[in-house]
Amino acid sequence: xxxxxxxxxxxxDFQTDQEVRWCPGCGDYAILASVQKVLPELGIPRENIVFVxxxxxxxxxxxxxxxxxxxxxxxxAPAIATGLKNTRPDLQVWVVTGDGDALAIGGNHFLHAxxxxxxxxxxxxxxxxxxxxxxxxxxxSEFGKKAKSTPYGSIDEPVNPIQIAxxxxxxxxxxxxxxxxxxxxxxxxxxAEHRGTAVLEILQNCNVFNDGAWDHLTNKETKAENQLxxxxxxxxxxxxxxxxxxxxxxxxxxxxxxxxGVDVSELLVWDEKAPPALAFALAGLASPTPIGVFRQVxxxxxxxxxxxxxxxxxxxxxxGELSRLLAGRDTWTVE
Amino acid sequence: MQSQPALKPExxxxxxxxxxxRFAGDSGDGMQLTGSEFSKASAIAGNDIRTFPDFPAEIRxxxxxxxxVSGFQVQFASHPIYTPGDRPDVxxxxxxxxxxxxxxxxxxxxxxxxxxxxxxxxNLKKAGYDANPLEDGSLAGYRVIPVDITxxxxxxxxxxxxxxxxxxxxxxxxxxxxxxxxxxxxxxKAVADLRSKxxxxxxxxxxxxxxLRAGHAYGETAxxxxxxxxxxxxxxxxxxxxxxxxxxxxxLGIVAAAQLSGLKGFLGSYPITxxxxxxxxxxxxxxxxxxxxxxxxxxxxxxxxIGAAFGGNLGxxxxxxxxxxxxxxxxxxxxxxxxxxxxxxxxxGGPSTGLPTKxxxxxxxxxxxxxxxxxxxPVLAAQSPGDCFRTVLEAARIAIRYMTPxxxxxxxxxxxxxxxxxxxxPSELERIQVRFRTxxxxxxxxxxxxxxxxxxxxxxxxxxxxxxxxxxxxHHLTGAVSYDPKNHELMVRxxxxxxxxxxxxxPPLEVDGSPSGKLLVVGWGSTYGAIAAAxxxxxxxxxxxSHLHLRYLNPLPRDLGEILxxxxxxxxxxxxxxxxxxxxxxxxxxDAKGINKVQGRPFQVTELVERIEELLS
Numbered sequence: 001x002x003x004x005x006x007x008x009x010x011x012x013d014f015q016t017d018q019e020v021r022w023c024p025g026c027g028d029y030a031i032l033a034s035v036q037k038v039l040p041e042l043g044i045p046r047e048n049i050v051f052v053x054x055x056x057x058x059x060x061x062x063x064x065x066x067x068x069x070x071x072x073x074x075x076x077a078p079a080i081a082t083g084l085k086n087t088r089p090d091l092q093v094w095v096v097t098g099d100g101d102a103l104a105i106g107g108n109h110f111l112h113a114x115x116x117x118x119x120x121x122x123x124x125x126x127x128x129x130x131x132x133x134x135x136x137x138x139x140x141s142e143f144g145k146k147a148k149s150t151p152y153g154s155i156d157e158p159v160n161p162i163q164i165a166x167x168x169x170x171x172x173x174x175x176x177x178x179x180x181x182x183x184x185x186x187x188x189x190x191x192a193e194h195r196g197t198a199v200l201e202i203l204q205n206c207n208v209f210n211d212g213a214w215d216h217l218t219n220k221e222t223k224a225e226n227q228l229x230x231x232x233x234x235x236x237x238x239x240x241x242x243x244x245x246x247x248x249x250x251x252x253x254x255x256x257x258x259x260x261g262v263d264v265s266e267l268l269v270w271d272e273k274a275p276p277a278l279a280f281a282l283a284g285l286a287s288p289t290p291i292g293v294f295r296q297v298x299x300x301x302x303x304x305x306x307x308x309x310x311x312x313x314x315x316x317x318x319x320g321e322l323s324r325l326l327a328g329r330d331t332w333t334v335e
Numbered sequence: 336m337q338s339q340p341a342l343k344p345e346x347x348x349x350x351x352x353x354x355x356x357r358f359a360g361d362s363g364d365g366m367q368l369t370g371s372e373f374s375k376a377s378a379i380a381g382n383d384i385r386t387f388p389d390f391p392a393e394i395r396x397x398x399x400x401x402x403x404v405s406g407f408q409v410q411f412a413s414h415p416i417y418t419p420g421d422r423p424d425v426x427x428x429x430x431x432x433x434x435x436x437x438x439x440x441x442x443x444x445x446x447x448x449x450x451x452x453x454x455x456x457x458n459l460k461k462a463g464y465d466a467n468p469l470e471d472g473s474l475a476g477y478r479v480i481p482v483d484i485t486x487x488x489x490x491x492x493x494x495x496x497x498x499x500x501x502x503x504x505x506x507x508x509x510x511x512x513x514x515x516x517x518x519x520x521x522x523x524k525a526v527a528d529l530r531s532k533x534x535x536x537x538x539x540x541x542x543x544x545x546x547l548r549a550g551h552a553y554g555e556t557a558x559x560x561x562x563x564x565x566x567x568x569x570x571x572x573x574x575x576x577x578x579x580x581x582x583x584x585x586x587l588g589i590v591a592a593a594q595l596s597g598l599k600g601f602l603g604s605y606p607i608t609x610x611x612x613x614x615x616x617x618x619x620x621x622x623x624x625x626x627x628x629x630x631x632x633x634x635x636x637x638x639x640x641i642g643a644a645f646g647g648n649l650g651x652x653x654x655x656x657x658x659x660x661x662x663x664x665x666x667x668x669x670x671x672x673x674x675x676x677x678x679x680x681x682x683x684g685g686p687s688t689g690l691p692t693k694x695x696x697x698x699x700x701x702x703x704x705x706x707x708x709x710x711x712x713p714v715l716a717a718q719s720p721g722d723c724f725r726t727v728l729e730a731a732r733i734a735i736r737y738m739t740p741x742x743x744x745x746x747x748x749x750x751x752x753x754x755x756x757x758x759x760x761p762s763e764l765e766r767i768q769v770r771f772r773t774x775x776x777x778x779x780x781x782x783x784x785x786x787x788x789x790x791x792x793x794x795x796x797x798x799x800x801x802x803x804x805x806x807x808x809x810h811h812l813t814g815a816v817s818y819d820p821k822n823h824e825l826m827v828r829x830x831x832x833x834x835x836x837x838x839x840x841x842p843p844l845e846v847d848g849s850p851s852g853k854l855l856v857v858g859w860g861s862t863y864g865a866i867a868a869a870x871x872x873x874x875x876x877x878x879x880x881s882h883l884h885l886r887y888l889n890p891l892p893r894d895l896g897e898i899l900x901x902x903x904x905x906x907x908x909x910x911x912x913x914x915x916x917x918x919x920x921x922x923x924x925x926d927a928k929g930i931n932k933v934q935g936r937p938f939q940v941t942e943l944v945e946r947i948e949e950l951l952s
Contacts, residue, residue, distance in 0.1 A: 016803075018815060047798045052642070055806075062803050063816065068795035070645055071805025072638070073668050079635035083642030083650065084795075086628065087601050091646070091795055109638070112631040306626060313621040320623030322594050326587055326758050328577045329531075330524070332379045335573055 009040040016066045022057060027178035027204035031125065032064055034181055038188040039067075044092055051094045052081040054101040057132050057206075058125035061096040075106025078113035081120050082302075089303040092192070095122040100130050103139040103159055114168035117196040118302045124161055124201045125178075129210035147209075162283035162294055165199045166276045172198035173279065173294040178205060179218050183229070183291060190293060196301050203291075217289055228285070230292030235267035238288050244268075245282070252282055272296040347562045348519070353412035354566055355420030356514065359437045360429030360453075361398050362391055362405040365507035369427075370407025371753070372511055372528060376520040377411035378578050378755050381568025384411045385864065386753040387419035387937070392608065392691045399461040404436040413567045417864030419752060421939035427510050429453050429484070431462035446478045448513070450506070452485025480559050484509045484550075491549040495542050505546045512550025518564050522551055572757060579756040581720040581749035582609070585653070585679055586616035588727025590623045592677070593649050595728070596735060596767035600625035601643035602651045603636040605658060608691040609747045610681040613653045633661040637678070641665060644674040645804075647771060647794035649731065653679040656698045657688065660705065666740050667706045670830065672804045673781075673790050675734035675741075677727070682746040684935045693935025694747035696860050697911040702742045703889055703918075709827045711834040713737070714888040716744040718863035721756035723749065726886070732767050733837055738789040744888070746910075748937045749861045775799030780814035788833035838890040844898055848874060848881030851901035854951060857927070858908055859885040859915055862938055866908055869943035878951055888915070896923045906930060906950055908943055 014036045022028045039049065049067040053059035055074035062069030068091075072080050077095045085093045095113075102110045102124050113120060129147065130136040137147040137154045140161065145154040165173045172194040176184040184202065191198035203214045216226045228238040228245065236245035237257065244257045244267040255262045271278070272293050279294040356373070360366045367388055378384045389406040396403030410420030425446045428434040430453035441447070454467055468474055469481055488506040495502070508529075515522055526544050533539045554560065579587075593600030602625065604614040618627040630636035633654055640650035654662065659680045669676045682698045684690025702714050713733055717726040723745055730741040772778065772791035780802040781790050793800045802814060810817040811825050846855070848870060858866040863884050870882040883898060885891070899905055899919065907916040908930035916929045930946045932938060 045798065047801055048796055050795050053805075062805070065803075066801055068801050069803035069805075070642075070672070071803065071807065072641075073664055073806055076634060076638040076665065079630065079638035080642035080645070082635075083601060083603055083628065083639030083644075084646045085642075086626065086639070087599055087643040087648045088646035088795065108631050109635050112635065310621045310626070317622045320590070320620060322591060322623070322764075323761055325590060325620070325623065327575065328579075330375060330379065331575050331577045331758065332381070333575045334381070334571045 009046060011036045011040055013046060014039050014066050016064055018063045020064050021060065023208050025207040026057070027127065027206070028058060028061070028125065030178045030181065031123070031184070031202055031204065032061065034184045035065070035123075035188060038185050038192070041189070042092075042192050048090060049092045049094070050084060051096060052077045052084065053096040054098075054106055055132070056098040056101045056130070058096050058098040058123075058204075059101060061123075075101055075104070076109060077101070078106065078109040078118075078120065078122065082113055082116070082118045085118055085120060086303050086306060089119070089307070093120050095120050097122065097124050099124070099126045099128060099138045099140040099161070103161060103164070107139075111164070111168045114165055114170040114197050114199065116302045117171050117299055119195060120197050121191045122197065122199045124199060125204045126161060126201050127204045127206035127210055128213045129206050131206045131209050135209035160283055161199075161201045163280055166280045166283065166295060169276070170199050170295065171196040171299050172296050174199070175201045175203065175291045175294070177203045177214060177217055177291060180291070187293070190296070194296060196299060217291075226288050228288035228290045230270045230282075230290050230294065232270055232272045232293065235264050235269050237264070237267065243288075245285075250281060252285060254288070346560070348565050349562045350565050350567065352414065352566070353410060353416060353420075354425065354518070354564065355408065355410040355423045356425040356427070357406055357408040357423040357437055357440070358427045358510065359404055359406040359433035360507070361433070362393070362403050363395055363398065363504075364405065364429050365504065366405045366407050366429070369507045369511045370409060372525045373514055373520075374409045374411070374753060375528075375578055376515055376524055377409070377518070377566070378576070379524055380520055381571075382411040382413065382566055383416050383569040383571060384409055384578070384753070384755060385416055385419040387748060388751045389936075390692055397461075399430055399432055399458045401432045401436050401462060404433050406433075406437060411566055413569050415569060415571070417868040418937070418940055421941050427514065429506070429510070431459045431464050431468070434468060435462045435464065441477065443476055444478065446480065447474065448480045448482060448510070450484035450510070451481045452483045482513065482553070482557075482559070487549060487553060488546050491546050492542055495538070495545075497538065497542055501539070501542070505543050508543045508546040509550035509553070512547040512552075513554045516551040516554035516563070517560065518566065522547060571755065574757040576755045576757055578753045579721050579724075580612075580751055580753045581717065581723045581745050582612040582681070582751065583616060584721055584723035584756065585727050585743070585745065586613050586620075588724040588731075589613075589617060589651055589677070590620055590625055591724070591764060592728055592731035592767065593624050595764055596649060596731065596769050598647070598649040598769060599643075600649045600651060601640060602627045602653065603630050603639035603643070604628070604653045605630050605633045605636045607633070607655045607658045609683055609750045610653045610655045610658070610679065612750070613679065613681075633658040634665060637662040637665040637676075640676060641669050641672075641674060644669070644676050645672070645795070647792065649677070649735075650675070651677040651679070653681070655681050655683050655691075656685045656701065659698060659701060663706045666712060667708065667710050668806050669740040670706075670710050670712060671806050671809075673738045673830075675738055675792070677731050677734055678740055678742045679727070680742060680744050681750045682744060684747075684933075690935040692747065694861065694937060695910050695933060695935060696744075696746060696862070697914065697933070698744065699859075699888060699911070699914040700917070702744065709831060711831050712889065713739060713741045713834055713837055714744060715741065715886055716860040716888055717749060718860060718884060718886065720749045720752050720754045724756070724759075728764075728767075735767060735769055735792075736789065737787050737833060737837055738792060739834065744860055746861050771797070772800065773797050778802075779812040780804060781809055782812055783829070788829060788836060835890050838887070838893050841887055841892050844883060844892050844894050846881050846883050846898060849879065850881070850898075852881060853879040853902065854904045854906060854947070855881050855883055855899065855902035856906050856908065856947065857883045857885065857899075857915070857919065859888060862908055862910060865938040865940050865943055868940040869938075869947060872940065872944050873947055878948070880947060880951070885915070891918075891922065899923050899925045904928065904950065906947065908938060908946075910937070
């Protein structure tokens with residue numbers, strides 16, 4: 001599917017004439033800019049790219065991408081994209097969804113796309129709130145969240161999108177942040193390269209209904225203390241190298257590194273190919289919050305299995321001939 | 336076993352015009368197989384046949400109980416027939432429960448072939464009999480032939496090395512052999528089918544064949560019957576025939592639609608009774624350019640089909656009433672996005688889980704009006720098992736030509752019922768025209784064909800035509816999101832007009848009987864056969880009754896209103912509480928009366944005749 005020829009597209013080629021209608025200051029603008037920056041680099045003609053979305057603020061995304069686009073119904077984008085990719089493996093199919101769309105109403109489809117390993121690039125914007133319906137708590141909202149529909153605080157335990165994806169045996173699972181442009185773009189490139197379902201959770205700020213939800217990760221003063229960048233083959237260090245993650249039994253623990261602390265060699269060296277339980281344990285960390293690729297493994301891709309099976313059936317039975325099929329096995333003739 | 340010609344008793348051969356047989360036993364007794372093999376033999380012998388399997392929803396309800404009775408009814412005749420028959424002439428009852436559940440339907444004086452071996456004290460008790468009905472004289476109004484099928488099967492397989500369970504499971508073959516003998520049918524077809532069904536298990540084939548032949552020979556030698564019967568071949572239209580069920584015909588229709596359109600067929604489906612067989616059948620046809628996808632739920636099933644359609648393929652989803660309810664939001668997406676999509680609803684008894692294995696026609700209003708907003712969708716109904724093929728092809732043609740989802744209604748009775756189907760010649764199968772737009776010059780996603788009002792279908796991957804569509808209201812040309820009030824009204828009216836225009840292509844309606852007069856019976860879907868037979872019977876009695884069958888439920892044919900106005904009275908028999916009747920009354924201001932039945936069973940011809948007679952008097 002990847003074009004070998006450089007197509008010579010630029011960011012502008014991916015912009016549409018539609019006025020972007022997210023609230024001023026919304027994190028979605030930064031994500032859109034990063035996607036429009038990365039897509040021209042992929043060498044894929046834009047007519048071979050499709051953005052499929054569900055419902056919610058994030059799902060307006062396709063209208064702003066000058067590719068093929070389908071703004072569908074709430075929660076169903078992964079299912080629609082599955083049918084598209086399965087019949088049109090020549091297309092690169094992106095799914096844009098949010099924490100409500102993918103994890104509440106569309107939880108089932110999200111799960112099944114991942115376990116099938118459909119070759120989709122899923123961008124899951126997580127702002128921990130329902131924005132388009134004006135401020136109800138979402139499946140990722142923290143326990144006790146006071147929102148329009150929970151004036152006394154939410155009594156729902158939140159879900160962790162990374163852990164759900166790992167639990168569904170997703171072959172590529174990563175996390176980034178709307179305003180960390182360089183990191184986000186690197187993650188987008190990694191997803192584009194991956195064969196199979198790639199899920200990227202993008203921590204995104206809703207400045208109207210849940211402003212500052214990720215402030216501790218983006219604020220200059222606190223981000224070094226709170227961001228843990230996962231890099232394959234490198235020890236888990238953060239806080240400008242002063243802290244790290246060590247495994248105690250099966251529990252990742254924060255340790256001081258260097259003088260008075262532990263040696264770097266004691267730290268966990270990140271391995272994207274490790275059994276998913278390790279990534280799962282790490283995904284449970286809130287402070288620091290890991291960003292980067294949690295898991296990247298190769299496993300059979302859905303449409304390839306489908307094609308292979310069809311090929312085998314044709315080899316065994318020959319190409320189907322309609323008249324023979326209609327006749328079936330038992331016929332008789334009336335003169 | 337060799338019969339000795341010298342001792343062969345004198346037996347009359349009685350010639351009959353039409354016979355209805357019902358096989359009944361426990362749901363594990365193999366009655367469906369027995370019934371379908373018997374039907375096949377009759378069809379191959381040239382009879383017209385109609386079958387009606389009737390089984391419980393439970394896979395294995397407790398043995399011997401009324402709840403566990405599985406039945407298979409077939410009518411075979413020397414003339415064209417329309418239904419599986421009202422009341423059986425012959426009942427094959429494998430146990431007391433089968434007798435008790437089916438006796439009320441048997442014709443007075445009808446023949447009962449009872450497996451006495453199944454009439455144990457325990458089974459009699461389970462069926463709620465205080466005394467053995469075979470012995471207490473309560474069946475005096477019938478001709479009872481007691482045959483200990485259980486023991487005769489055991490005898491035939493004595494020393495075969497098969498387990499008691501396997502032996503018990505072969506007894507349906509004895510019943511089949513006996514019935515094939517009684518109606519003078521050859522055994523060869525059943526034997527050949529056994530061989531292909533139990534491939535790689537020669538001991539089972541051998542045992543079943545042995546029992547089958549034993550049943551046949553038993554009829555020949557046991558002197559239980561004073562007559563054998565002959566139902567001569569029917570005069571069907573020339574051609575090559577096969578037996579087909581509605582679900583098979585839908586599956587074949589889908590393959591044909593894919594091949595005739597040159598599109599890849601993509602079925603998204605989720606298991607549901609009574610539609611699952613379509614998925615099963617199509618999943619075997621990977622070498623015919625059809626992909627099947629068993630989705631995680633009904634919504635994903637249709638969503639994936641919509642995704643396939645967006646990609647320029649023939650998207651299909653199949654389900655039954657409860658599944659259609661779940662799909663409605665997605666159907667609306669296809670309405671709004673104006674993408675072709677084929678939706679098959681094999682109706683069953685409702686509401687809710689209802690009667691999964693029983694038939695009903697109560698989804699009409701659901702498919703017409705069950706979505707939010709003004710949401711016109713073409714609806715076609717199949718009238719018989721074989722007709723499902725043609726209906727699916729026509730639905731696919733409409734979907735592609737008009738860029739719209741189309742719903743095909745079938746139901747439990749035609750999904751599982753079989754009839755002889757004349758296999759169409761390749762020349763009868765017209766190509767389905769597909770035109771993908773490739774020219775970027777002047778392209779606007781919602782610009783329309785002036786004749787059909789369809790927007791252009793564009794395959795992603797086509798350079799220069801990148802565009803976005805979706806469920807939000809669209810500007811009438813650019814497809815950009817539009818909240819303009821006037822544009823919304825224009826789009827609502829345009830979508831309605833597009834669907835109405837499909838009716839321009841319908842052939843004129845054909846009234847069976849006089850074109851005007853006292854009474855018009857209007858039907859749709861699977862009741863076609865019973866209504867046609869009832870109306871013919873009434874006309875034979877000299878009544879002024881005509882029959883109009885509707886294949887198109889939306890849009891309605893343009894000549895319908897005029898035809899209705901030519902009759903003094905209009906009556907609409909339906910297996911619901913009057914859904915089409917409601918539409919006809921509101922649309923044409925006609926005082927239509929209903930004949931309505933919601934028992935999970937098809938109409939019987941006699942009950943329609945009676946009810947129509949009442950309306951005439």
